[in-house]
Amino acid sequence: MNHDRMIAHLHAADAVARDAAAHGHHPFGAVLVGPDDTILMRQGNIDTVHHAEAEIARRAAVAYSPEFLWTCTMVSTFEPCAMCTGTLYWANIGRLVFGVEETKLLDLIGRDPANPTLNLSSRTVLGSGQKEIEVHGPFPEIEDELVAPHRDFWRR
Numbered sequence: 001m002n003h004d005r006m007i008a009h010l011h012a013a014d015a016v017a018r019d020a021a022a023h024g025h026h027p028f029g030a031v032l033v034g035p036d037d038t039i040l041m042r043q044g045n046i047d048t049v050h051h052a053e054a055e056i057a058r059r060a061a062v063a064y065s066p067e068f069l070w071t072c073t074m075v076s077t078f079e080p081c082a083m084c085t086g087t088l089y090w091a092n093i094g095r096l097v098f099g100v101e102e103t104k105l106l107d108l109i110g111r112d113p114a115n116p117t118l119n120l121s122s123r124t125v126l127g128s129g130q131k132e133i134e135v136h137g138p139f140p141e142i143e144d145e146l147v148a149p150h151r152d153f154w155r156r
Helices: 003-022 052-063 082-091 102-109 122-127 140-153
Strands: 029-033 039-044 073-078 095-100 134-136
Touching: 003 029, 003 039, 003 052, 003 073, 003 095, 003 140, 029 052, 039 052, 052 073, 052 082, 073 102, 082 122, 095 102, 095 122, 095 140, 102 140, 122 134
Parallel strands: 073 095, 095 134
Antiparallel strands: 029 039, 029 073
């Protein structure tokens, strides 16, 4: 997947995040992209425990073989937390693309009990495993767009 396609899929994930926020959920979104560059699944955050990336990874692990998932890409508006990154790892999804680093979230929202952000990068989590999962991100050129739905949401 080239840079332009990654950006296009980040825009698709952002649309999911904005829809989640419009329904009162945390404004995070993710899409699962197949090897043919089609979006196979979309998911927004549900709540503090049911994050977009983990939900997609769990559903994908039921729907597709590990061999197929190794050829797929998880695209997320923000860097997945340790829980979501671990779920991506166990589901055997071979690639991760994220728009904004998780550390930016802590800077943006501070200490919020609805989102007690960990300071543990997805690269660190994946680097602890036995698989070489590709990681692409962040994408500073669209950071403002991806952060926008968070600015007002966490002030409620």
